[in-house]
Amino acid sequence: MIATLSKHPLLKKLWSAVTDLVPIALVVVFFQTLVIRQPFPEAGEIAVGTLFVVLGLFLFIEGLEMSLFPIGDAMAYALTKKGSLFWLLLFSFLLGFSTTVAEPALIAIAKQAGTIAADAGLLDPNPEVVERYSLGLRLSVAASVGFAILIGVIRILKGWPIYYLIIGGYILVMIITTIAPEEIIGLAYDAGGVTTSTITVPLVTALGVGLSTSIKGRSPLTDGFGLVAFASLLPMMFVMIYGLFWF
């Protein structure tokens, strides 16, 4: 009975949302019972919130697989076949931009960053200002991912080796760090890792692999990868520059 149930595709997805949380729950329970040895504060509320996280992730991924993923795949394929460079590049930029704007982890971090900057007295605590700061943060990260995908696609088309661009990117990050305000550096470095999770990675990888399959002399395994790497480099630069305007 259980064996047949677990094969149902919907339950399988619900299960994969649960497995995201199980390791965290295990570590937390281990620490709470053996190291801290105290009842967990706000256990009820956290349990309800966790249920929301599981349900939300499940619906979110299920919905993506029904709508955005098939369309994105088909579009990437159709646009590479169409052979128009302009539309392909515009599509790459917009794909990176739009998937990042709706990235849950980024929404959460941007909000958190706004509150913390206001608490530390770096920002006007007026909620409208904080809101504007968070939104600006999200938009600059989204724009940076858009450009990252754009550069990544040009790289695949031209066949440039990835390490030149990455090492050049590292050097640029370091140069910008020297002029960036101290308050933004940590957040900017973190933005690189935040951008590339649930929505962006599958779509962007599909675009990269699709492109390198349709161009002669490119291998999807070595040329198709690397788009995600750009999407974690450029946000650092863009957020540091964004910080220059605020602090």
Add this chain to the structure above:
Amino acid sequence: MSGLFTDFINILLSTLLDVVPIAAIILFFQLVVLRQPIPHLKQVLIGGIYVILGLAFFLLGLEKALFPLGDIMAGQLSSPAFIGVADGESAPWWSYYWIYLFAFLIGFSTTIAEPSLIAVALKASEVSSGTISQWGLRVTVALGVAFALALGAYRIVSGTPLYIYILLGYCVVVVQTFFAPKPMVALAYDSGGVTTSTVTVPIVAALGIGLSTSVPGSNPAIDGFGLIAFASLFPIISVLAYAQFMHFRNTKTKYS
């Protein structure tokens, strides 16, 4: 309960606004550029509703569970009473060892089960035609993230500047890139991005901010961030090192 409901409605409305640009772009490309009708329109619309509802639930749960969780754990494990010093007095960095262990375990356990890492590991074993084993890569990356978070927690406690660690890390990556087998390079760079999932990011971020709030002399706005940056840099180093090691071992057995 009614507070929860209004929260949910508010989040739902703002999520709706987040999803509109994506829908607009898809419509524009499909109808104006490609000039084709949208295939399986009904399925796509239902999927869109799922996405909006799911995002709203996730964000609400994140605020009620994931953020508080990271914050509470950091607060408990670094409180003066737990460390064993008087209130407001600063403790030496090694007395925070439970925090380092907690960060290490969270890093390892979440990464080893991460679905996108499993996908990358599968690809990597294909690229390398089997010299890189899936489990070997997964354990390597998980250890990389675990070490990264523990070191990141140490950095927050000690208050040393973040850019020095990142600069050194970059130098290591550049040197490794020169020696690593070339087909593995792009994959290794990508593995840095895929390890930090949507569930892990908020917990880790809250952990860092909570830790820097309770460590005396540490400023959350400056020291609280950086854990995620570490978690995306170290996997690159560990994957390149692993690829280098396997390559070295293979060529050695070939010629001996």
